[in-house]
Amino acid sequence: xxxxxxxxxxxxxxxxxxxxxxxxxxxxxxxxxxxxxxxxxxxxxxxxxxxxxxxxxxxxxxxxxxxxxxxxxxxxxxxxxxxxxxxxxxxxxxxxxxxxxxxxxxxxxxxxxxxxxxxxxxxxxxxxxxxxxxxxxxxxxxxxxxxxxxxxxxxxxxxxxxxxxxxxxxxxxxxxxxxxxxxxxxxxxxxxxxxxxxxxxxxxxxxxxxxxxxxxxxxxxxxxxxxxxxxxxxxxxxxxxxxxxxx
Amino acid sequence: xxxxxxxxxxxxxxxxxxxxxxxxxxxxxxxxxxxxxxxxxxxxxxxxxxxxxxxxxxxxxxxxxxxxxxxxxxxxxxxxxxxxxxxxxxxxxxxxxxxxxxxxxxxxxxxxxxxxxxxxxxxxxxxxxxxxxxxxxxxxxxxxxxxxxxxxxxxxxxxxxxxxxxxxxxxxxxxxxxxxxxxxxxxxxxxxxxxxxxxxxxxxxxxxxxxxxxxxxxxxxxxxxxxxxxxxxxxxxxxxxxxxxxxxxxxxxxxxxxxxxxxxxxxxxxxxxxxxxxxxxxxxxxxxxxxxxxxxxxxxxxxxxxxxxx
Numbered sequence: 319x320x321x322x323x324x325x326x327x328x329x330x331x332x333x334x335x336x337x338x339x340x341x342x343x344x345x346x347x348x349x350x351x352x353x354x355x356x357x358x359x360x361x362x363x364x365x366x367x368x369x370x371x372x373x374x375x376x377x378x379x380x381x382x383x384x385x386x387x388x389x390x391x392x393x394x395x396x397x398x399x400x401x402x403x404x405x406x407x408x409x410x411x412x413x414x415x416x417x418x419x420x421x422x423x424x425x426x427x428x429x430x431x432x433x434x435x436x437x438x439x440x441x442x443x444x445x446x447x448x449x450x451x452x453x454x455x456x457x458x459x460x461x462x463x464x465x466x467x468x469x470x471x472x473x474x475x476x477x478x479x480x481x482x483x484x485x486x487x488x489x490x491x492x493x494x495x496x497x498x499x500x501x502x503x504x505x506x507x508x509x510x511x512x513x514x515x516x517x518x519x520x521x522x523x524x525x526x527x528x529x530x531x532x533x534x535x536x537x538x539x540x541x542x543x544x545x546x547x548x549x550x551x552x553x554x555x556x557x558x559x560x561x562x563x564x565x
Numbered sequence: 566x567x568x569x570x571x572x573x574x575x576x577x578x579x580x581x582x583x584x585x586x587x588x589x590x591x592x593x594x595x596x597x598x599x600x601x602x603x604x605x606x607x608x609x610x611x612x613x614x615x616x617x618x619x620x621x622x623x624x625x626x627x628x629x630x631x632x633x634x635x636x637x638x639x640x641x642x643x644x645x646x647x648x649x650x651x652x653x654x655x656x657x658x659x660x661x662x663x664x665x666x667x668x669x670x671x672x673x674x675x676x677x678x679x680x681x682x683x684x685x686x687x688x689x690x691x692x693x694x695x696x697x698x699x700x701x702x703x704x705x706x707x708x709x710x711x712x713x714x715x716x717x718x719x720x721x722x723x724x725x726x727x728x729x730x731x732x733x734x735x736x737x738x739x740x741x742x743x744x745x746x747x748x749x750x751x752x753x754x755x756x757x758x759x760x761x762x763x764x765x766x767x768x769x770x771x772x773x774x775x776x777x778x779x780x781x782x783x784x785x786x787x788x789x790x791x792x793x794x795x796x797x798x799x800x801x802x803x804x805x806x807x808x809x810x811x812x813x814x815x816x817x818x819x820x821x822x823x824x825x826x827x828x829x830x831x832x833x834x835x836x837x838x839x840x841x842x843x844x845x846x847x848x849x850x851x852x853x854x855x856x857x858x859x860x861x862x863x864x865x866x867x868x869x870x871x872x873x874x875x
């Protein structure tokens with residue numbers, strides 16, 4: 319696929335996928351089907367296996383058992399790891415960071431500078447950070463950095479963007495803005511989005527599907543937001559007034 | 566130094582390289598510019614100065630990636646291993662009657678150290694920083710011990726470990742030049758991949774970039790460059806050029822591309838001017854080159870602070 323998947327098309331399917339480390343399962347098997355244009359939220363306590371699931375779907379971590387399937391020809395993926403995975407002191411400009419989104423495979427050996435520059439400008443404009451294009455990335459505020467990284471996702475023209483706590487360093491206003499920008503990307507480009515977040519109010523407002531990982535019970539709950547938020551496992555963990563308490 | 570070199574040509578050892586401290590006898594009068602100029606015109610100093618410039622430039626350039634990967638002591642371990650490789654090649658020539666080119670010894674040991682360091686921590690008993698420490702200490706100790714058994718080459722061993730190459734053989738200069746050009750070309754071609762893999766390795770992997778190959782390629786380039794330059798100018802200046810120009814450049818400029826150019830320039834100045842400094846101040850060459858790299862680094866950091874305040 320080339321970043322323009324038909325709305326509703328199957329992108330990635332987890333079949334009895336067991337995630338874990340060194341052969342030891344963290345969670346029960348996960349079954350989930352991600353389709354083009356969907357907005358998924360991944361919720362659960364710290365250490366519940368959210369990042370492990372994302373990394374297994376992305377092929378960064380081998381599954382303990384089960385499978386991750388994509389359509390023939392594969393899909394275009396984009397990944398925003400947790401903040402700690404970046405080298406934030408790297409001496410790159412904002413446009414260099416966004417330009418990374420346009421790279422695929424061995425493309426870094428080629429030229430195509432003009433096409434990439436256009437993609438980068440467009441993505442920066444879309445995320446409202448065009449004025450930061452020539453600023454050093456390391457000198458930005460946390461909120462600005464996250465917007466730039468979202469611009470990298472936009473420049474990637476991905477079918478499926480996976481973001482691991484992209485708003486963890488943001489205040490409530492910046493977080494809402496980030497969710498709005500992601501939702502815009504999804505709607506304009508038909509990109510499927512998977513976001514790990516602890517902010518249940520925003521999850522309820524923007525996501526249409528959710529995956530709850532509960533390592534203590536242990537339990538896996540997938541479904542629409544209403545289905546997951548109405549599930550006993552969710553209520554046990556978060557209470558009935560979760561969204562009011564975690565806006 | 567000119568008088569000494571002209572009157573008392575330095576004998577060549579079995580490895581073929583003429584090495585001597587760049588220190589005229591202490592009762593010698595202070596060298597003059599005319600002496601240096603005459604020596605330059607005779608072609609005595611051109612090769613070592615050019616070699617210092619080329620080695621400083623390419624090590625400075627590669628050093629930026631090394632520093633950004635927080636692996637400066639990896640270079641120290643590789644350069645010491647390369648030094649051991651040269652010493653072992655001498656030992657094999659003298660005691661084993663085997664004509665092993667010293668640069669081949671340097672390359673083999675440097676690659677061995679690199680492959681040991683490239684092993685992922687979870688696959689080895691030791692974490693990388695411990696392997697770095699092990700390689701550095703083991704190579705340094707072994708080089709001195711093996712050097713002790715080839716007494717007639719003792720000053721050459723010291724020169725390889727601490728850097729005191731007054732004269733550089735044409736073939737070494739050619740090798741350093743070729744490696745410098747080749748490495749610079751490979752960095753230029755794979756620049757975007759090196760940057761993405763360094764900034765966000767997991768993101769790069771998800772985008773399908775061959776991150777493992779990129780990292781392997783970088784460290785192979787470092788190993789080859791370090792082994793060739795260690796043979797020519799010694800381990801101490803090699804380590805200095807692989808770290809300090811990069812640190813200075815990263816303090817001075819904001820863009821990675823500019824940092825690469827600045828680091829290459831600072832390294833080249835350290836290598837070339839360090840040799841000239843050694844001549845006039847009657848210091849050992851390698852130590853003078855390393856000391857100049859230190860001075861330039863301090864000046865660069867101070868200059869960067871002043872620029873930010875201004």
